Amino acid sequence: MATDFSDAEQPGTQRPGGRTERTRLAVLHATLALLAEHGYGELTVDAVAERSGVHRTTVYRRWKSAEGLVAAAFHLGTEDDWTAPDTGSLAGDLYEMLAELVGYFTTPGMRELPTASILAAFQSELAAEALHSFYVDRHARCAVLTTRAIARGEAPAGTSPDEVIRAASGPIFYRLFISRESLGLADARLAARATAAAAAAGVFVPA
Amino acid sequence: MATDFSDAEQPGTQRPGGRTERTRLAVLHATLALLAEHGYGELTVDAVAERSGVHRTTVYRRWKSAEGLVAAAFHLGTEDDWTAPDTGSLAGDLYEMLAELVGYFTTPGMRELPTASILAAFQSELAAEALHSFYVDRHARCAVLTTRAIARGEAPAGTSPDEVIRAASGPIFYRLFISRESLGLADARLAARATAAAAAAGVFVPA
Numbered sequence: 001m002a003t004d005f006s007d008a009e010q011p012g013t014q015r016p017g018g019r020t021e022r023t024r025l026a027v028l029h030a031t032l033a034l035l036a037e038h039g040y041g042e043l044t045v046d047a048v049a050e051r052s053g054v055h056r057t058t059v060y061r062r063w064k065s066a067e068g069l070v071a072a073a074f075h076l077g078t079e080d081d082w083t084a085p086d087t088g089s090l091a092g093d094l095y096e097m098l099a100e101l102v103g104y105f106t107t108p109g110m111r112e113l114p115t116a117s118i119l120a121a122f123q124s125e126l127a128a129e130a131l132h133s134f135y136v137d138r139h140a141r142c143a144v145l146t147t148r149a150i151a152r153g154e155a156p157a158g159t160s161p162d163e164v165i166r167a168a169s170g171p172i173f174y175r176l177f178i179s180r181e182s183l184g185l186a187d188a189r190l191a192a193r194a195t196a197a198a199a200a201a202g203v204f205v206p207a
Numbered sequence: 208m209a210t211d212f213s214d215a216e217q218p219g220t221q222r223p224g225g226r227t228e229r230t231r232l233a234v235l236h237a238t239l240a241l242l243a244e245h246g247y248g249e250l251t252v253d254a255v256a257e258r259s260g261v262h263r264t265t266v267y268r269r270w271k272s273a274e275g276l277v278a279a280a281f282h283l284g285t286e287d288d289w290t291a292p293d294t295g296s297l298a299g300d301l302y303e304m305l306a307e308l309v310g311y312f313t314t315p316g317m318r319e320l321p322t323a324s325i326l327a328a329f330q331s332e333l334a335a336e337a338l339h340s341f342y343v344d345r346h347a348r349c350a351v352l353t354t355r356a357i358a359r360g361e362a363p364a365g366t367s368p369d370e371v372i373r374a375a376s377g378p379i380f381y382r383l384f385i386s387r388e389s390l391g392l393a394d395a396r397l398a399a400r401a402t403a404a405a406a407a408a409g410v411f412v413p414a
Contacts, residue, residue, distance in 0.1 A: 041248065119326070123326075128387050131387050135386035135387070169381055170374075170378035170380065170381040173377065175373065177325065178325060178384075180336070193405075197404060197405045198401035198408075200408075201405075203397070
């Protein structure tokens with residue numbers, strides 16, 4: 001992936017801002033747009049080529065299949081500059097994080113892509129692995145919430161940052177995709193408070 | 208649904224143990240079997256008729272569509288005699304409940320149906336409503352966990368039984384279908400302990 005060829009048409013190379021990078025972004029953004037609009041079941045390499053304006057041979061050569069496209073497109077989510085909130089308290093930080101999550105998954109025009117991504121992971125092993133990698137990255141970026149909470153004395157040393165994120169996010173996704181219930185900011189607040197209380201009780205320190 | 212006709216061939220009637228009831232169960236169990244094997248996307252009324260041995264005209268007349276079959280089949284889940292565990296502590300009860308959930312969703316041969324049910328709710332509005340109704344029923348059956356915890360002094364009066372179940376179940380489903388991580392009994396134990404600690408802190412009492 002780090003190899004740089006002088007021929008920018010060569011698939012598999014990335015030169016930031018160069019033609020290959022523009023091609024990559026055009027293809028992966030087209031993949032995400034089609035995924036959001038029609039779902040993984042309808043996604044084809046040909047449709048992505050047409051939508052992106054990139055020659056289908058190029059798309060096939062580099063990404064192989066709809067699965068390959070989706071996996072690569074999910075990886076885009078780890079390339080943004082998202083950072084965890086910093087409000088001064090664990091409950092406050094978790095609330096900000098969850099409020100953003102609630103907005104993302106409930107706002108028409110925004111929710112389609114993340115919802116289609118969760119669904120795609122049921123339908124493709126590669127998509128499931130890519131979704132997993134995305135969350136590994138998000139967990140890592142959110143670890144600072146817990147390390148700061150420990151430094152402030154809000155949770156004991158050894159508290160698992162990953163478990164804090166799972167406990168906080170779980171009830172939000174449960175409402176969305178399991179019990180299929182309404183979801184709002186009050187739910188974000190409750191999950192944040194519950195997780196902070198459990199962290200304070202020392203529950204997230206591995207035995 | 209409660210109407211009883213003497214003609215057992217009449218669709219829409221239920222006589223426990225009668226021919227109509229046997230037909231209903233044959234059709235709905237065939238629906239669940241096909242759902243587990245091939246998913247909602249492949250489910251057709253004709254396939255259900257063939258699998259159940261019930262005439263397709265009967266199936267079409269009563270259930271109308273694959274969506275109608277799935278919705279009715281999910282309703283079967285509310286007709287079982289499942290009761291919430293009673294171990295003597297909230298953390299213990301939640302652990303037993305979650306351990307059963309973990310087993311159900313991770314054991315090959317068992318996990319296919321519940322997983323396909325969660326997936327179907329993404330693909331069909333009726334399936335989503337039926338899944339929601341199933342969880343409304345499960346939440347109601349689990350409310351006794353919280354009322355007993357309040358009686359034992361493990362949580363303050365007013366603690367929401369529904370929020371306790373969402374907090375406990377959320378991280379399990381998060382691992383299964385969102386972050387796509389491994390899942391085991393240790394996760395059930397952690398989620399149970401975290402939820403019991405948050406309940407003890409009074410977090411689940413509505414403001």
